Amino acid sequence: MAGTGPLLEIRDLVTEFRTETGVVRAVKGVDIVVEPGKTVALVGESGSGKSVTSLSVMRLIPKAIGGIVGGEILFRGRDGRVRDLVHEPEPAMRALRGNEISMVFQEPMTSLNPTQKIGAQIAEVARLHRKLSRADAWKHAIEMLTLVEIPDPARRADIYPHQMSGGMRQRVMIAMALACNPALLIADEPTTALDVTVQLQILELMRRLQREIGMGILFITHNLGVVAEIADTVAVMYGGRIVETAPVEELFDRPSHPYTRGLLDSLPSVDHAARAAGKVARLKAIPGSVVDPRNPPHGCDFNPRCRWVIPACREAVPPVFPVSPTHGARCLRWNELDG
Amino acid sequence: MAEPLVSIADLKVHFTVGRTMFSPGTVVRAVDGVSFDVGRGEVLGLVGESGSGKTTLGRSILRLVEPTSGSVRFEGEEVTTLPPSRLKRLRSRMQIIFQDPYASLNPRMSVGQTLSEALELHAIGTRADRAERVGDLLEQVGLPRAVAQRFPHEFSGGQRQRIGIARALAVNPGFIVADEPVSALDVSIQAQIINLLQDLRQELGLSILFIGHDLSVIEFLCDRVVVLYLGRIMETATAADLYANPRHPYTRALLDAAPVPDPRKRRERITLKGDLPSPSAPPSGCVFRTRCPFAIAACAETVPPLETVGARHQVACIRAGELDLTE
Structure with missing residues (x-):
């Protein structure tokens, strides 16, 4: 790999769409770093802005409906030169797509x-x-x-x-x-439409190819099992913002945003003792619906669904707090979530 | 054990595809000789990959797809030979919930109209009773009564699935086929719908055939599980037994393939090669043998019968006795 430093560095990316009812901000200041040969999982639900982020990197959002309105997408090419894809002319983007940066979609x-x-x-x-x-x-x-x-x-x-x-x-x-031996592969839910047995084949294939080719992968998914299988680092997205980012083991060990915590808690797991006692088990579901990007709440996007909410959460979007040097959470109460 | 609510025996659903004036077409054996019971108040899971026939099987029980042969008995009454005039009454006792709640709701009808249509069709109550019942149904699935005035596009995916469930419950069925009801939902919403199904099951004593592919959801919800492959049952057991002690190589492979949300458990596993063969040209003998890491020559010769290997545990594998598939 030519040069040193990250392969892809997204800084404060903002992407908007024009709709009949006004401008919708789908991505509201996203930062993501992909190192060469590593996999970053971008996790989120519908409306989180995860696919819009990937389409922004590829510059595949039609001008007629929207586009990038702020931030930088710094990509280190094969020649070692760092370019900001936000301002790259279209012919240069065409030369990159499918060549140095490739994309795999959900539905082949x-x-x-x-x-x-x-x-x-x-x-x-x-x-x-x-x-x-x-x-x-x-x-x-x-x-x-x-x-x-x-x-x-x-x-x-x-x-x-x-x-x-x-x-x-x-x-x-x-x-x-x-x-074309890409340096960066963006995979947008590549296994979501597949059966589990085939999903495993594709994940193993991607891992093997990454070892052999050394490409960086931005892997977009909603499946935390898949994240655990494939990611080196994880960025959790909600309402157009990264709410938590950490190395994969740290994220699963110490989720420090209530949304991440809620996602992990809502996964089905069987309490064998309770079942044997004939109890009807319940999951710890996150109440409410996923955020509507056309009508986001004031302050933290997750506050209407959050069980740790305090009045300050409704006033302003929380900054990112450092849980550790490699782990950040956008929550005022990141340090009080235990119990 | 008491008489089962639903009893299925040697059920077959075959389709002919590509038939023209010049070609007899090909027979697709979507369901090929399946037998099982669903007990009263039981939740039975039906798992398998796409193409395993699980959706066809679920629909054929309600005769939304006509079975080719075999028997489906509901409360002792044979369903497969019921005349159309009596099907309607049957369907007030058996209902279905679909995967995609948007595709299964009429976008031009308000939620109230959709729900009361089901009541009218089955001549349940007076007009005033029905309005009352619609409100009760909405509350039962965790929606405010007032949403009866609203239209499907005004709801999120999870809310629409609640409406789909309310519609199925409208006629007071004893048995519900739930065909991947949480697969299309966001992760944070899935748990809400799973909890709703748990509550309804407890309150109403429903029996459910839960069709799915997410093994952790199946394990959580189901009392017993049937594993289907190419239209045939590979294994059936109580959920606890199946997950702790799988006896069929296909069950083991499915359990292995499910991604575990624990980055420390990243492991090399037996990966199944290839895809499901075409159900129009299934392999001879055991249909799984072409992808089975333990297949031997004898597997090609005869179709392995489902044999009892433990309490309520049956497996269709000639090598079940010699293989140790525990982790």
């Missing part, structure tokens, strides 16, 4: 071209960015299919997306994303 069927053979779609990426000849690009496509463990790759290169299963299609998407 909607991001593959249904009328083109698998191999041709992967070859196209290699032809576009690496200027390979037609024959070399096809050979490269088959190598990529081999890399993502698709059996019988030469034959599979010659079929269409609808002839494959969901798991196979997601492998093809990953093959296409990795065709």
Whole structure:
């Protein structure tokens, strides 16, 4: 990897959308750092702004409906130079996308071209960015299919997306994303539509490829089990802000934002003694609904659902408090959540 | 044990796809000879991957999909041969909750209209009674009575699922098929709906067939679990027994594959290779053998019968006696 320092550094990113009812601020000052060869999990529910953050990095939000209105997205390219993607001209972004920065989406069927053979779609990426000849690009496509463990790759290169299963299609998407050896892979819920057995295959594949290729991964998910499997560090997003960030073990050991705490507490776990006694078990659910980005509450976005809420929480958005040098929580009461 | 509420015997649902004037088409064996009971007040979990036939099976019990053969008995009465005129009465005793609450609610009807339609169809109460009952139903699922005036798009996903549950409860059913009712919901909302189902089960003594793929949700909610693969039962046991002592390699693989929310438990596991085979061309013998790490030549020869290996514990694997699948 050329140079030293983070691969991607998002600083105070703000992204807005224009809607019929006015401007909606979906991302309200987000900071994320992805180191080379490491995985950052961005965790959040619908409306948290996690997908908008990733689309902002890729600069894939159509100008007609919205865009980035503040902050920096510093990306260290293969040449070692750091560029701010917020101000990068569109032709330069096109040269980066699918090349140095790649993206894998949740639903592979909607991001593959249904009328083109698998191999041709992967070859196209290699032809576009690496200027390979037609024959070399096809050979490269088959190598990529081999890399993502698709059996019988030469034959599979010659079929269409609808002839494959969901798991196979997601492998093809990953093959296409990795065709140019990206430094950064953004994976937006890549396993959410898959069965658990296939999800595990894809997670293991991504881990292996990261070891071999050394790419940094920004992994967007809502599944805390998947986070525990794949992340080095975790950023928890709620209402367009990062509410907590920490190395993965620290986050699970000492969740210091009530939302993170609530997510972990609401996971089903069986109390065998209570069950044997015939008790009907209940989960510790977080009350209320996820925040509506069109109508956020005053102060901390989580305050209407929070059981630790105090009047100060309704007055201003809390700053980030340092739980440890590597762990931050945006909660006034981060130190009082025990019990 | 007392007579079960629902009793399913050798149920088959086969579809013919791709039939044209020139081609007889292919038979897809979505459900292929399934037998189990659901006891009164019991919550039975049905797990399997997509393509395992779990949704088709759930729907065929209510005859939303017509079974090809076999028997479904509800309170001792055969359901599969009921004439259409008597199906309506059956469906006031059996209801279904769908995965996507938005797709299953009519966007042009207010919540009150949706709920009272169910009551009208089954001729329950007078107009005034029905308005009262709609309010009661909404309260029962944790929504204010006043939301009866509002339309589905005004609700969040979790609230819509509450409405879907209220509609199922409207006719006072004894049995509910819940087809992945929390899978489409946000994590923080799932727990609310799971708690609601727990409460309703306790208050109303409901029996539920809970179809899902999240094994931790199934373990939490269900008394007993049926593991389905390519339309056949691989294993069935009480939840406690199944999770502590799985006897079928497929059950073990499913449990292994579920991501554990504990970063210290990151482990190398037996990963199943490949995907579910097509149900139109299932493997001979044991349908799981093509992905089974323990398959031997004999597995291709005969379909393994479900054999009892413990109290309420049955498994369909010829090697069940020799394999140690505990962790």
